[in-house]
Amino acid sequence: MRTAEHCASIVDHLDEDGQGAAKPVHGRAIPFWANPRFGLVVVIAVLIVVFSALRSAFLNVDLSLVPMQADLSVFVVVGLAQMAVLSLGHMNLAVPRMAAISAFAMGWSYQHLSVPLWLGLVIGLAVGALVGALAGWIITATGVNSFVVTLALDFALVGVVSLLYSQVGDGVAFSVHPAGMQTLRNGTFADYCAGSVCGPPVPVVVPIALGAAVLVGLLFFSVRAGREMLMTGSNANAAQLSGIATTRRIVQAHALSGMLAALAGFILAVNNGSFSADIGKSFLLPSFLGPVLGGTALAGGAVSVVGTILGATLTEVIQAGLNLLQFSIQQLNIYIGGVLLVALSADRARQLLAERRAQRS
Amino acid sequence: MSATIKDTYARRVRTFARGSESVLITTSVIGFVVLASTTHGNLLTRGTLTAIFQFLAVPVIVGLAQMVVLGVGQMNLSVGVLTGFCSMVAAWLMIRLGVPAWLAVVGAVGVGAMAGLINGVIVVLTRINGFIVTLATMTIIDGLRYGINGTSTFQGYSPSLVRFGKGSSLGVPNVFLVAMAVAALVAVFFRRTVAGRRLLASGGNPLAARLSGVSNDRSIVIAHMISGLLAGVAGVLEVALSGSVNATIGDDLLLPSFAAPIIGGVALAGGVISVLGTCLAAFIMRMVDVARAQYSIDPSWVDVIIGVVVLGAVLLTQLRHRGGGPR
Numbered sequence: 001m002r003t004a005e006h007c008a009s010i011v012d013h014l015d016e017d018g019q020g021a022a023k024p025v026h027g028r029a030i031p032f033w034a035n036p037r038f039g040l041v042v043v044i045a046v047l048i049v050v051f052s053a054l055r056s057a058f059l060n061v062d063l064s065l066v067p068m069q070a071d072l073s074v075f076v077v078v079g080l081a082q083m084a085v086l087s088l089g090h091m092n093l094a095v096p097r098m099a100a101i102s103a104f105a106m107g108w109s110y111q112h113l114s115v116p117l118w119l120g121l122v123i124g125l126a127v128g129a130l131v132g133a134l135a136g137w138i139i140t141a142t143g144v145n146s147f148v149v150t151l152a153l154d155f156a157l158v159g160v161v162s163l164l165y166s167q168v169g170d171g172v173a174f175s176v177h178p179a180g181m182q183t184l185r186n187g188t189f190a191d192y193c194a195g196s197v198c199g200p201p202v203p204v205v206v207p208i209a210l211g212a213a214v215l216v217g218l219l220f221f222s223v224r225a226g227r228e229m230l231m232t233g234s235n236a237n238a239a240q241l242s243g244i245a246t247t248r249r250i251v252q253a254h255a256l257s258g259m260l261a262a263l264a265g266f267i268l269a270v271n272n273g274s275f276s277a278d279i280g281k282s283f284l285l286p287s288f289l290g291p292v293l294g295g296t297a298l299a300g301g302a303v304s305v306v307g308t309i310l311g312a313t314l315t316e317v318i319q320a321g322l323n324l325l326q327f328s329i330q331q332l333n334i335y336i337g338g339v340l341l342v343a344l345s346a347d348r349a350r351q352l353l354a355e356r357r358a359q360r361s
Numbered sequence: 362m363s364a365t366i367k368d369t370y371a372r373r374v375r376t377f378a379r380g381s382e383s384v385l386i387t388t389s390v391i392g393f394v395v396l397a398s399t400t401h402g403n404l405l406t407r408g409t410l411t412a413i414f415q416f417l418a419v420p421v422i423v424g425l426a427q428m429v430v431l432g433v434g435q436m437n438l439s440v441g442v443l444t445g446f447c448s449m450v451a452a453w454l455m456i457r458l459g460v461p462a463w464l465a466v467v468g469a470v471g472v473g474a475m476a477g478l479i480n481g482v483i484v485v486l487t488r489i490n491g492f493i494v495t496l497a498t499m500t501i502i503d504g505l506r507y508g509i510n511g512t513s514t515f516q517g518y519s520p521s522l523v524r525f526g527k528g529s530s531l532g533v534p535n536v537f538l539v540a541m542a543v544a545a546l547v548a549v550f551f552r553r554t555v556a557g558r559r560l561l562a563s564g565g566n567p568l569a570a571r572l573s574g575v576s577n578d579r580s581i582v583i584a585h586m587i588s589g590l591l592a593g594v595a596g597v598l599e600v601a602l603s604g605s606v607n608a609t610i611g612d613d614l615l616l617p618s619f620a621a622p623i624i625g626g627v628a629l630a631g632g633v634i635s636v637l638g639t640c641l642a643a644f645i646m647r648m649v650d651v652a653r654a655q656y657s658i659d660p661s662w663v664d665v666i667i668g669v670v671v672l673g674a675v676l677l678t679q680l681r682h683r684g685g686g687p688r
Binding site (some may be wrong): 021024063091138142143144145147148149151153154155156157158159160162165166285288292298328330331332333334336337338340345346348 | 489492494496498500504505507563616629661663664666669672675676
């Protein structure tokens with residue numbers, strides 16, 4: 001992880017305009033306060049204290065904490081979906097529509113094939129992975145920028161999804177509720193008791209998101225495929241020359257992105273209580289917020305699962321807090337955008353400071 | 362030495378742009394003729410023609426706003442919401458402050474340029490990727506856009522401005538004439554002015570540009586500022602054209618703003634622009650929309666078709682690149 005991250009920080013400094021003088025920090029590790037994750041934890045803690053001081057309802061278990069965790073599960077998985085391709089230095093602008101089309105596939109199979117909950121999920125994940133792989137395949141086969149390919153794919157899928165809903169589906173949503181969906185939606189572990197000891201007030205969907213995060217973390221940390229994706233993102237030529245099948249890794253990373261988008265769509269549909277056409281519509285901004293706030297560079301070669309979770313948490317805390325203070329959703333946007341800018345600028349300042357200090361010593 | 366490099370570079374750009382533009386012209390003409398003949402001349406009635414060109418103005422300007430930043434290898438995700446924001450500012454100035462129409466227009470365009478300038482300065486100062494910076498400012502401007510008047514509509518502002526917006530001169534809609542004039546100015550800027558050439562130099566090869574004494578930072582700031590200014594112009598055109606505006610304006614402009622330059626042969630990597638290509642691509646997308654209306658097809662097909670066209674156009678460019686020897 002460290003080496004890939006280190007390389008990425010060098011790449012980051014060279015970045016697109018080639019202006020930044022590349023001065024990698026040698027020898028000394030970056031001090032802990034220069035780590036973006038540390039800053040995030042501090043900001044999240046401060047915000048939680050501020051919000052709960054202003055409105056004690058912020059810490060209300062049933063009305064605030066449980067729904068927050070359910071929302072957070074969606075944001076984390078959405079962030080991971082974007083992170084999967086950021087590892088390559090690619091982007092996936094079609095995350096929202098990959099989620100939408102997978103949600104359609106899931107809703108359709110529940111409605112018309114009456115499949116059990118888990119099988120529908122598997123079908124949805126497969127559809128997401130296929131669409132993602134298609135994006136990856138187009139990118140590798142044509143050499144066209146991932147931004148353009150996923151932009152075009154997003155355009156096409158917007159149309160396809162609404163066509164599917166209007167012609168094959170039932171208008172804008174499926175009315176079906178497969179067995180177990182209600183439990184996933186409303187259930188928390190507090191409902192499960194062994195004697196007098198009950199579980200924590202954590203929604204049942206949270207472990208799904210956490211499980212996905214752990215698996216993605218393991219993939220990038222210790223599985224060959226994941227390491228090779230990072231190498232490809234770090235320097236595609238060098239990776240190719242070292243015998244890595246970069247083409248295959250690119251397709252796989254995009255397939256993973258599509259699959260995670262599908263999972264996010266599933267969790268959102270479960271939270272909302274229906275598989276509808278507007279699943280995924282609001283996914284684009286959150287998909288970048290999580291990883292970018294968490295320190296994943298757009299240049300590729302470095303990812304941070306913990307950072308993505310923290311970034312998503314920060315977004316969720318701000319949203320929930322401002323919501324409670326009765327800010328409208330539009331005012332909320334002003335603050336979220338502001339936080340993104342401030343957090344990233346502070347990050348850059350910290351990084352520069354740390355480097356300067358490391359050079360002096 | 363540097364002159365020859367510049368010459369070959371310029372020639373390559375020119376031939377490349379010409380090739381891609383000729384394909385676009387052919388496509389537009391064929392599309393228009395086919396559409397006109399299959400709808401039994403319905404397309405050629407005065408009302409339809411006016412509508413086609415009236416509603417082409419804003420997409421053209423927004424496409425150019427994106428093209429300018431693509432020229433320096435940047436992106437501007439805030440183009441769409443900024444257009445809506447400037448519309449709201451212009452209407453707000455006229456209705457709430459009673460500002461005369463011409464001053465409101467200047468004010469709204471100024472606000473657009475200011476927002477663009479801020480984008481550019483943030484990109485240069487923080488060295489954060491332009492995509493992320495404008496993603497953040499897009500979110501902020503989206504909030505501001507609703508902050509002006511909530512979800513309610515502004516209407517009943519300056520009748521003379523609306524009369525201008527809905528009117529035609531010599532049979533051509535006024536807003537379309539304005540759009541063409543702006544496009545011409547943008548083309549002159551990139552072709553004739555030093556600042557415009559420097560912008561392209563920075564986009565094409567930042568290192569070489571820097572070694573030849575071009576400030577890449579300045580190019581980036583200028584490009585973002587022009588992009589914001591053009592978004593302001595688009596916002597004002599929207600105000601003049603529609604007669605009533607609300608905060609949803611601009612919601613559906615972001616994706617087309619990328620589609621027009623990309624179909625038009627503008628490279629995402631920077632250094633290559635095509636004003637004519639961008640305008641033609643906007644026209645082709647407009648034709649797809651018109652065809653949908655004429656044949657009463659499900660609107661969803663428009664998105665599918667545009668997605669395919671974007672990809673197809675890029676592929677075509679790529680193939681020509683490969684066929685045309687070393688890149």
